[in-house]
Amino acid sequence: MYGFLPLLISKALPRPTYSMTTHFPQMKERTGRWLSERHARRVQPKDQQLPMGEAEEQTVRAQYGNRSPTASLPVVSIVLVFAQKQYKLADHSGLSEEKQAIHQVEDSKAAVTDKEIKAVNADFAAALGQNAPNPWGRGHVALYCCCLVVYLCSTMNGYDGSLMGSINALPNYLRYYNVSENEQAGTGIVFAIFQVGQMTGALFVWLADWKGRKLPIFLGCAGVMVGTIVTATAKTLAIFIGGRFLLSFFCTWATTAAPMYIVEIAPPLYRGTVSGLYNTLWYMGSIIATFAVYGTHLHFTSNLDWRLPLWLQLLCPGIVCIAVWFLPESPRFLVATDRLEEARDFVVKYHANGDASHPIVNLELNEIQHNLRDVPLASWSNFFDLRILVKSRSRRYRSMLNLAWSWFGQFSGNNVISYYLPLLLTNVGVTDTNTVLLLNAVYALTGWIAAAAGARFHDVFGRRKMMLGSTFGMIICLSITAGTAAGYVNTGSKSSSDASIAFIYIFGVVFAFAYTSMQPIYPAEVMSNEMRAKGMWLFQFTAGLASFVNTFAAPVALKNIKYWFYVFFVFWDCFEFLFIYFFFVETKGRTLEELDEVFEAKNPRKASTRKVVLRRQEIVDVEGSRNVSRVDQLS
Structure with missing residues (x-):
């Protein structure tokens, strides 16, 4: 509210x-x-044309x-x-x-x-003209490689979400910890503890302002590796839950700093695509997890069928821990800490492909310096001062968008499907474990394709159009899913079951196309440079709270009200559609600094379009x- x-x-x-x-x-x-x-x-006939006379x-x-x-x-x-x-x-x-x-x-x-x-952005249009930097120049390609390393941070959330959804369908796992797949006190708390750790870990995002974006990425990935070892070796459910808390606590450090870093280093002309691809690797983690569980369940009959996928969670954070030290620091952090020459070298090398005379160099640096002139980021006095999020009308508007998008991204029906897809499939008659695991893996694969395509189209159609179109599509999909699921429950119709499964998958594609790529990016875009670290804390805390609510409540709701749970999200998504239409600003085609003018306008939404x-x-x-x-x- x-x-x-x-x-x-x-x-x-x-x-x-x-x-x-x-x-x-x-x-x-x-x-x-x-x-x-x-x-x-x-236009006169040639024989009627007369020469111009003196008069x-x-x-x-x-x-x-x-x-x-x-x-x-x-x-x-x-x-x-x-x-x-x-x-x-x-x-x-x-x-x-x-x-x-x-x-x-x-x-x-x-x-x-x-x-x-x-x-x-007339300033950039005038500066670039016909001489825009080559997106496949040496500097840009090197920057893409840097981004690829940081993209791996996004796999950690995707891996965990799909891993827990998959092993929750394995009899060996359920029997080992003596839990039921739809038991609130067992499965619900195992899933929801991840969101508790996420909200707690968000309190430490100020590290990104103090020591730069790279350090919390490293510490976060290292902590995830520790949490993974604890969960993979846990003998009791309590230790398993504790390991998941550690895992999510440190995961938040990395997944908060990573999108900030990506948004700040991305080339201005391609920020939507480059930064939007970050969260699409959520599905890469999901694919690795689901196919790992599917493969181990086919080839192992012991507890290895769920323990090995837990150990595999070390892979991506381990790569990031090693590679992050070879990455450049964010130019905006460098300017904020008075390292202007390093910031200039970054822009010349990565945004202008080594051309120090390109007009984009001075243009970017001047905008960043002007924006950060009076507000250095690395200051002990402002680490825990959250008044910066609400002390002016424009800042409150930014924070409102951050809160809304953070909640929408986790509370549109997507999180329930991600964690409880096996249970949803059971509700419509799919009970074979191998079939459930395979369908879970295919869901992740189709989502990744849609998310990757959507990341590119955010720079073509813009954020607002993509969000509105996707939200409308989700309303349609959930409405049909509710109707077909009701048909299966009431009549046992095989065609109703098949239709429910189909529209669950279509929902995943529609959601991934617009929401997945922008989930951590849009909050980072709408926050000013001085607000960004605290804004990303707000994003992580709100997203964790939303996930906690629907993840903990979902197994109970699915068991007791079944398809009416879809109906609830139909009405909620209608509210989301209206809110996005009337309040969300368009960030496509603008530098992060130019958005300051948008939020100072009387109606930021209209000003942005x-x-x-x-x-x-x-x-x-x-x-x-x-x-x-x-x-x-x-x-």
């Missing part, structure tokens, strides 16, 4: 409006008249001056279009006066071709063989 606080106080004074100069509208009017007259002369020439000169009319014709004009007047046009969002120059031409016989490019239109008008000669003039203007 705290998410609605920013809504109640969001009415602020209107932002000042800015009017454009009249110079360019006059130029465009003169140009339009000249083009109309010229077109009228051209006509004097008339034209009176309208356009002694210059050739073509000399005033805009050739490359950059037009900033805003949907509302109450949006503050920041200095870094416009074009400098140097770009408002008119370049004279030699040839007066010209036609006009128009090209439009839509963008939301305004477009900057870059209209390129090129004058070519009549034969279309060459450009003959150019104008860069602001209108």
Whole structure:
């Protein structure tokens, strides 16, 4: 309910409006008249066209001056279009006066071709132009390799979720610890302790501000390895639960710092894709876990069928522990700790592919320095001061989005399916253990494909459209699943059972397409640099709380109300759809620093969807063989 606080106080004074100069509208009017007259002369039959007489020439000169009319014709004009007047046009969002120059031409016989490019960051559009860094240049490829190492942090959550869901269907595991697969005091607490550890571990995310993003990633992965050893060797259920607490406690350190690191080092032009891929590796961990359990159950009849998959949980965090020391530090952390030369070297090497003269270098560094000028991240005084999350209207709005998305990502029906898919399959008549394990593995594989595709499309369609489309799709899938599951329970229909299974899988694909890739990334994007570490604590705590609620309650609900549990999530997802539509901002195409202007607007959601239109008008000669003039203007 705290998410609605920013809504109640969001009415602020209107932002000042800015009017454009009249110079360019006059130029465009003169140009339009000249083009109309010229077109009228051209469309006449050739034998009826008359040469321009002295009187006509004097008339034209009176309208356009002694210059050739073509000399005033805009050739490359950059037009900033805003949907509302109450949006503050920041200095870094416009074009400098140097770009408002008119370049004279030699040839007066010209036609006009128009090209439009839509963008939301005019500064980057002007700086990059046709000279955007090659996404497959040496620096970018090296950066992708760095990201790939950090992506492995995401596998830890996916591995645990699917591992516990799979071994919970194994008779040897249930018999060894004397628990039932749908017992609240047994299975429920074994699953829910992970969320308790997650919420507790989130209290230590300030380490990312104190010592940088890399140290908590290393410590977190090392702690996960310790927790894994405890669970894999546990003789009693109490020790097993304690090991899972350690595992989740340290896992949170790594999985909080990792998305912060990815968001901060990702190239601005491809941040949605590069950072969105991070959480898709949740499914890589899930696939490893589910197929490991499936394979061990086929080939072992002893307790090794569930102990070996537990030991395999050492793999990915072990790789990260070794490789993380070879990664560069976040440039934003470097700037915050006054290591400006190192930050500049990072941007030159990884974002400009080694070209120190590329305009993106100074542009990025200036924005980062301006944003962090008065707020150094590494300060003991602000580690536990959470007032920074709520002390202004814009900060409260950011925190509201963080809270909402953190809860939505874990409480849309997805977590129940992830942990309890075997039990869901049992409820619709699938009881063979091998079949259940195989279907669990296939669920993870299809989800990974959808999540990887969705990570790319977030930079194509934008965050809001993807979230809204996915939420609507989940509503449809859960509605049909509830209906078909009810049909199976009431009639025993095989076709109803098959339909339920199909739509459970479709739900997983729809959820993964938009939600999975953005779960830890969107909260990091909407937080300002000074808020990001504490914002990610808020994300982890809220997500853990949501997971705890539905994970602990799910086995009881599935046992007692069965398909009505789906109906509950249908109505909840309808609420999510409306909330996303009215409040969520679009972050596609903006630098992290530029989002500050969005949240300062009277209506951040509307401000985030305004477009900057870059209209390129090129004058070519009549034969279309060459450009003959150019104008860069602001209108």
